[in-house]
Amino acid sequence: MVPQMASRRRVALAAFGLLAGVTAAPFVGTYAGHLGTYLARSFDPWVADSRLADDGSVLTLEVGFDNHSHVPIRISYTRIAGFLDGELVTSWNGSRVEDITIEPGTEALATVTIPVKPENRETVRQSLADATLTVSGVFDIAVREEVIRKTVVFEGVGDE
């Protein structure tokens, strides 16, 4: 009886090993493919330029977006959060459109115009001069039709 049970257990273990093997093979192939699709769905915003109006009332940022992926990325809405909040005008690649689709391997440039409140103007001017200004941008980004809202913090924005 006991040898029979041991034999049955060995058969079960062998069958399970076989199942694990035939599962692992397609899994490895699928995982490699999955990794491939993610190789470059990266998103990389940076502040390309910053300008403050002479009277300090308007801060203009040019924010660049790289699409390192092989799928188009659509950026549909942008606003600036934090102490530099308020109404702003955004243009994409120089056009007054609300959203832009960035094709794979290309980049887009958003021009963000931020009104600066009178009480913040001196702070902004000094921070820009020191390249220590921190700006939080909120972006709605659509990757494969899935919209993700994300706050991105730009640190060290300056006039240098």
Place this chain on the structure above:
Amino acid sequence: MSERTIRARLAEAHRDFHLPEVLTVRMLLTAVGVGGVAGMGTFVYIQESLVPAWYTHWWALAVIAAAGGFAHVLTRNLEESMAAALLGVALGFAVHIGAYVSPLYVLDDPPAPTEFFWYDPQVQDMLLANLVGRASTTAILAYFMAFMSGYLLVVSIYGYILD
């Protein structure tokens, strides 16, 4: 019910609690094994476009169900197999989610300066919740149904036919 009776019943329940007996190396190994296989099967199940045409999602569901069945076959008794199945089903789902989101962390450190192979913490943070949600919602129902169907089928066969 008097305090004495309650104390007696609690003591009796404590005596009958067999958790240490269930937490055996065999049970843990079985849970890890079936969880690993079921997790791999689930990952393949939702990635049908990346596998050969002959490997349809039915094969992947069969693998998940078989993994559930082995939770009973590889353990000694019903108590142990239930623990292995419950732990295994949770581990399997964790394996699936882990495999699905892992590219964000596997591709975070490029081997050489390049524009194409990185996900910095900002991007990881941005995509993580989205990917976990997508991986969960696309597989959760089929996964649990297949795993538990396989497990319960084998338990029934063992209980009513083989024994």
